[in-house]
Amino acid sequence: MRFEMLVLGSSSATPMFGRHPTAQLINIHDQLMLVDCGEGTQMQLTKFGVKQNRIKSIFISHLHGDHYLGLAGLLSSMHLMGRNLPLKLYGPAGLMEILELQFRYSETSLRYPLHFHATVTDGEYLLHQDEFVSVYSFPLDHRVPCTGFRFEESPKPPTLLTDKVAKAGVPKAFYKLLKKGVDFVAPDGTVHPWQTLTNPAPAPRSFAYCSDTAASGDYLKSIAKVDLLYHEATFMHEMQERATETFHSTALQAGKVAKVAGVEKLIIGHYSARYRELDPLLAEARAQFPNTDLAIEGRWYVVGNRN
Numbered sequence: 001m002r003f004e005m006l007v008l009g010s011s012s013a014t015p016m017f018g019r020h021p022t023a024q025l026i027n028i029h030d031q032l033m034l035v036d037c038g039e040g041t042q043m044q045l046t047k048f049g050v051k052q053n054r055i056k057s058i059f060i061s062h063l064h065g066d067h068y069l070g071l072a073g074l075l076s077s078m079h080l081m082g083r084n085l086p087l088k089l090y091g092p093a094g095l096m097e098i099l100e101l102q103f104r105y106s107e108t109s110l111r112y113p114l115h116f117h118a119t120v121t122d123g124e125y126l127l128h129q130d131e132f133v134s135v136y137s138f139p140l141d142h143r144v145p146c147t148g149f150r151f152e153e154s155p156k157p158p159t160l161l162t163d164k165v166a167k168a169g170v171p172k173a174f175y176k177l178l179k180k181g182v183d184f185v186a187p188d189g190t191v192h193p194w195q196t197l198t199n200p201a202p203a204p205r206s207f208a209y210c211s212d213t214a215a216s217g218d219y220l221k222s223i224a225k226v227d228l229l230y231h232e233a234t235f236m237h238e239m240q241e242r243a244t245e246t247f248h249s250t251a252l253q254a255g256k257v258a259k260v261a262g263v264e265k266l267i268i269g270h271y272s273a274r275y276r277e278l279d280p281l282l283a284e285a286r287a288q289f290p291n292t293d294l295a296i297e298g299r300w301y302v303v304g305n306r307n
Contacts, residue, residue, distance in 0.1 A: 005025070125137050228301060
């Protein structure tokens with residue numbers, strides 16, 4: 001089953017060198033979720049063949065414009081394209097006030113339900129849970145309240161070893177109990193442990209998103225051991241003083257965070273407009289964490305080692 005991330009925007013602050021402000025699309029088991037929504041996001045969705053009305057949830061990390069200024073336009077386009085399914089929106093409390101003001105003065109009344117849930121930055125919280133995924137927010141260290149997000153694939157039950165199940169005489173009515181970890185006791189009293197009649201399911205996969213943050217250690221617990229980590233790398237490390245001043249990270253710091261957190265793979269993005277060429281940032285991050293790639297717009301990144 002699919003679990004992958006599409007980069008829609010990779011630039012910080014302003015669009016530059018063909019790069020767009022931050023936005024990413026998560027596809028988990030064909031359920032689509034949008035993370036941040038900078039200017040031009042809906043155009044990027046169209047460019048890369050994504051039907052925007054398939055998006056079920058949107059997560060906004062913070063209220064700096066390069067992370068949300070495309071949202072009102074996207075919501076309006078969904079309205080104009082006849083959306084009627086509910087849409088869940090998660091973000092800072094002030095986000096809904098901004099949207100309501102825009103809709104009021106444009107005399108826009110969305111034809112679909114928009115369910116808003118305010119995020120907070122005083123700890124880690126479960127925002128959303130369904131049969132496919134659990135989504136958690138956690139605080140980042142930025143100039144304004146800002147949250148990261150962790151997407152955890154829902155655990156799957158083990159699969160039955162059909163030959164062994166048949167040989168043990170397990171009735172079909174008991175199959176669900178086996179998958180829940182209940183031992184089967186045959187009529188003659190023989191106990192068949194559920195572990196001997198099933199194959200364990202693959203371990204659930206996870207993706208963590210760290211949008212804008214100083215590279216503090218405060219959020220390490222929330223991203224530990226994830227299969228794929230996206231972490232901002234706005235500057236080269238020679239600009240560390242500027243990074244500290246603006247509560248951003250360098251590529252070197254992003255690599256160190258990935259190493260300490262024990263993640264499987266790192267993607268860096270949110271590049272400053274001062275960098276036309278990105279290979280130096282990649283080299284700097286890889287010096288700390290070799291399994292690092294650049295966030296390239298239009299590219300899908302698989303979470304974990306399986307589809």
